[in-house]
Amino acid sequence: MFDWSQQRLLVIAPHPDDETLGCGGLMHKAKAAGAQVYVQFLTVGDTADVSDKGFSTASERVAEVKAVADYFRWDDWHIAYPGDEFHLRLDALPRFELANTIEHASPLSIAAVKPTVVLAPHRTSYNQDHQAAAEAVLTALRPSDAGRRHHPGLVLAYEEAADQWRDQAVCAPNALVELTGADVDAKLAGMRLYGSQVHDHPHTRSELTLRSLAVLRGMQGGVAFAEGYHAMRWLT
Known part of the structure; x- marks a missing residue:
């Protein structure tokens, strides 16, 4: 069994809520075991939503992040490219710049945090920011001399329902992380704190969707609940 208590996790999230949708259960499981969890957001801006006014400002979304960070007890978090200039436009950034930010330019870069586990979006997402982030993470974690560049032993791409x-x-997914009922409940509670982004069912960000996906992945592993991941590197 993998010992999460000894791990230092770095989650790369294109936008606030992606980290909770993709690995909220694992973040709760790891923190409960004693792990460190850091979240590197790439961008946030004014966003259309289901509120009465039809959108949330970047400052409102950052306030949500603060509440979620306190709830999950993250060790730190950071937003690399705040503002509408970058939000939903990460694909317009040169790959070199985005990969460089993730690799060593950000305060929560791979070089700075030296994570043992990196979690990032999967490149098959339809969202252009997710695709850009996934490709940049692959570049930032390219194989090289581990004596010269930090090489996390476990690199997982998380999934989202859409x-x-x-x-x-x-x-x-080719890797399943077993979750307890408490881990799933914590994931749903964390998502509720993103009030501007959570939706009623049927929606990809509804509570029923998230719980159903956890049940499905759990069934595939012969347990009650799980999150699915694609293992990009697993060095034992």
């Missing part, structure tokens, strides 16, 4: 919306087949 990632399957593609014009080509998407492989099922």
Whole structure:
């Protein structure tokens, strides 16, 4: 069994809420075991939502992040590219710049945090920011001399319910992390703190969708609940 208590996790999230949707259960599980958890957001800006006014400002979304960070007890978090200039436009940034930020330019870069586990979005997402982030993480974690650059032993791509919306087949997750009922409840509670982003069912960010996906992945592993991941590197 993997010992989460000894790990230092770095979660790369294109936008606030992606980290909770993709690995909220694992973050809760790891912190409860004694791990360190750091979250590197890439961008946030004014966002259309289901509120009465129809959008949330960047400052309102940052306030949500603060509440979620306190709830999950993150060790630290940071937003690399705040503002509408970058929000939903990460694909316009040169790959070199985005990868460089993730690799060593950010205060929560791979070089600064030296994580043992990196969690990032999967490249099959339809969202252009997720695709750009996933490709940049692959570049930042490219194989090289581990004596010269930090090499996390475990690199996982997390999934979100809408990632399957593609014009080509998407492989099922090849790594499952077992969750307790408390881990799933914590994931849902964390998502509720993103009040501007959570939706009623049917929606990819509804509580029923998130719980159902946890049940499905759990069934595939022979347990009650799980989160699915694609293992990009697993060095034992």
